[in-house]
Amino acid sequence: MKKAAKLAVVAAAPILMAALWMDEQPSYKPYRAPVLSPPAGSVPVSGREVIPQGGELKNPLLPTAASLAEGKTFFEINCALCHGMTSAERGPVGRKLTPPPPGLDSEMVRGLSDATIFRAITFGFGRMPQFREKLTPRERWSLVNFLRTRK
Numbered sequence: 135m136k137k138a139a140k141l142a143v144v145a146a147a148p149i150l151m152a153a154l155w156m157d158e159q160p161s162y163k164p165y166r167a168p169v170l171s172p173p174a175g176s177v178p179v180s181g182r183e184v185i186p187q188g189g190e191l192k193n194p195l196l197p198t199a200a201s202l203a204e205g206k207t208f209f210e211i212n213c214a215l216c217h218g219m220t221s222a223e224r225g226p227v228g229r230k231l232t233p234p235p236p237g238l239d240s241e242m243v244r245g246l247s248d249a250t251i252f253r254a255i256t257f258g259f260g261r262m263p264q265f266r267e268k269l270t271p272r273e274r275w276s277l278v279n280f281l282r283t284r285k
Contacts, residue, residue, distance in 0.1 A: 205280025239284035
């Protein structure tokens with residue numbers, strides 16, 4: 135009986151070892167859709183917005199009082215925590231970051247195009263998160279309009 139038990143353990147050992155290594159193998163994910171770029175000029179059918187990485191976007195919103203007020207609200211909610219209400223002092227989260235995030239009323243930001251600022255808000259960069267899923271395109275353009283009025 136002992137000989138049969140030893141033989142069973144020896145026979146099962148390679149199978150048990152293989153089970154331990156299975157999690158570390160590269161594997162094909164059959165249910166993950168491939169990431170494809172949409173053809174030029176196509177209309178998205180998924181309902182998601184498509185923003186080209188290249189080319190120049192034009193701000194569709196005029197800087198009206200309503201747009202600026204909406205942009206200020208979104209700035210206070212989403213941006214001021216890191217960038218601060220003024221360039222002189224960062225927000226409570228921004229003070230903890232090294233290096234601190236830039237002030238959004240600085241000369242650097244004033245020199246950027248509306249499209250560059252819109253893409254930065256949309257896709258994020260560095261430590262800044264993307265706001266593509268959090269703010270609609272109209273809200274992001276209102277935020278761009280508001281940033282243009284800051285001194």
